[in-house]
Amino acid sequence: MKPAKKPSNPCFSSGPCAKRPGWSPASLQDAALGVSHRGKRGKAKLAEVIERSKAVLGMPKDWLLGIVPASDTGAVEMAMWSLLGARGCDILAWESFGSGWASDAKNQLKLKDLTVHKAEYGQLPDMHKVKWDHDVVFTWNGTTSGVRVPDGNWIAKDRQGLAICDATSAAFAMDLPWGRLDVVTWSWQKVLGGEAAHGMLALSPRAVERLQSYTPSWPIPKIFALTKGGKIIEGIFKGETINTPSMLCVEDALDGLKWAESIGGIKALIKRSEANLASVTRWVSQTPWVDFLAAEPKTRSCTSICLKIADPWYAALSPEQQADGTKKIVSLLEAERAAYDIGAYRDAPPGLRLWGGATVETRDLEELFPWLDWAWAEVKAGMTKAA
Ligand SMILES: Cc1ncc(COP(=O)(O)O)c(C=O)c1O
Numbered sequence: 001m002k003p004a005k006k007p008s009n010p011c012f013s014s015g016p017c018a019k020r021p022g023w024s025p026a027s028l029q030d031a032a033l034g035v036s037h038r039g040k041r042g043k044a045k046l047a048e049v050i051e052r053s054k055a056v057l058g059m060p061k062d063w064l065l066g067i068v069p070a071s072d073t074g075a076v077e078m079a080m081w082s083l084l085g086a087r088g089c090d091i092l093a094w095e096s097f098g099s100g101w102a103s104d105a106k107n108q109l110k111l112k113d114l115t116v117h118k119a120e121y122g123q124l125p126d127m128h129k130v131k132w133d134h135d136v137v138f139t140w141n142g143t144t145s146g147v148r149v150p151d152g153n154w155i156a157k158d159r160q161g162l163a164i165c166d167a168t169s170a171a172f173a174m175d176l177p178w179g180r181l182d183v184v185t186w187s188w189q190k191v192l193g194g195e196a197a198h199g200m201l202a203l204s205p206r207a208v209e210r211l212q213s214y215t216p217s218w219p220i221p222k223i224f225a226l227t228k229g230g231k232i233i234e235g236i237f238k239g240e241t242i243n244t245p246s247m248l249c250v251e252d253a254l255d256g257l258k259w260a261e262s263i264g265g266i267k268a269l270i271k272r273s274e275a276n277l278a279s280v281t282r283w284v285s286q287t288p289w290v291d292f293l294a295a296e297p298k299t300r301s302c303t304s305i306c307l308k309i310a311d312p313w314y315a316a317l318s319p320e321q322q323a324d325g326t327k328k329i330v331s332l333l334e335a336e337r338a339a340y341d342i343g344a345y346r347d348a349p350p351g352l353r354l355w356g357g358a359t360v361e362t363r364d365l366e367e368l369f370p371w372l373d374w375a376w377a378e379v380k381a382g383m384t385k386a387a
Pocket residue numbers: 014015070071072073074097139141142143144166168169187189196197
């Protein structure tokens with residue numbers, strides 16, 4: 001039977017993610033539109049995003065935080081192009097985004113002393129093999145496999161290299177141990193439900209020291225340049241962006257941060273996201289046809305919650321039929337306006353992905369579960385009949 005009630009907000013995409021509860025375009029009415037981002041009002045708004053982000057995240061006072069172009073990709077690439085090459089490099093790749101950073105290090109930067117620690121979707125690589133006299137690039141939360149690092153204990157406190165962390169689907173939903181990190185990046189489009197296109201780049205004093213003491217052998221385009229004449233460009237970290245940002249997106253980022261503060265800051269954000277994971281975990285434990293893609297419970301993401309289909313009938317299908325089956329579930333739920341964008345990422349194994357970041361209400365997920373059961377039964381019946 002088709003469930004009677006639908007989630008009030010059917011947005012479960014892993015980016016751009018659901019807007020915060022209560023958001024409307026009216027939340028943007030104070031945007032500094034039609035004026036220069038370098039003018040007093042525009043610049044103050046950019047600086048406010050930086051200051052509020054630092055405060056909500058509990059970033060140490062001696063870190064720098066800047067707004068950079070090209071979303072999280074821009075921030076990660078900027079860090080890689082500006083910092084790598086000074087020493088050996090280890091990259092951890094356990095899903096699509098980490099693999100992308102590894103490929104850039106190998107094929108674009110052509111790093112000579114490069115080790116890639118790989119794992120299949122659902123697993124983490126062996127973290128004990130990471131060499132901390134090297135720079136280390138990793139994603140805190142693998143958005144396409146739903147596997148996160150459980151904590152930062154595997155990161156050496158006395159490392160000589162830099163810990164460069166793509167935290168785009170972790171920041172504001174997971175505890176980040178600042179003392180064990182040197183570069184942290186994210187985009188507004190994730191946990192706080194902002195807009196894409198702008199990235200955040202956070203640098204520890206050690207990362208700044210590297211920037212000021214090392215010049216890569218490759219050219220650095222203007223859009224990636226963090227230093228001038230061997231000195232860090234301080235303005236970037238006070239709201240003087242490299243190029244022109246969207247002040248509408250800036251206002252929206254401020255709205256998300258103010259909402260985060262209003263509900264109790266980072267603790268409340270993490271609590272909301274973990275409650276979403278707990279609710280999915282309860283449903284999965286009662287539902288024989290699904291399971292987590294992440295094998296180890298403590299590595300299961302509370303934001304990008306990736307599920308596989310565990311039904312033996314489905315497992316016996318060809319990979320094409322499996323992909324077709326999950327696509328049918330996704331389309332059915334989209335047509336019913338019960339859920340949008342819940343299919344696995346294009347490079348990941350076929351399955352479902354539910355965003356559980358802080359802007360998602362647990363109630364909406366709970367209203368989605370009967371729809372998932374219904375769609376699964378419909379698709380299985382349809383495919384069995386056709387066979
Ligand atoms: C782990 C990770 N890294 C990088 C990206 C790319 O982010 P953006 O499209 O904001 O550049 C994503 C997007 O989902 C991601 O999940």
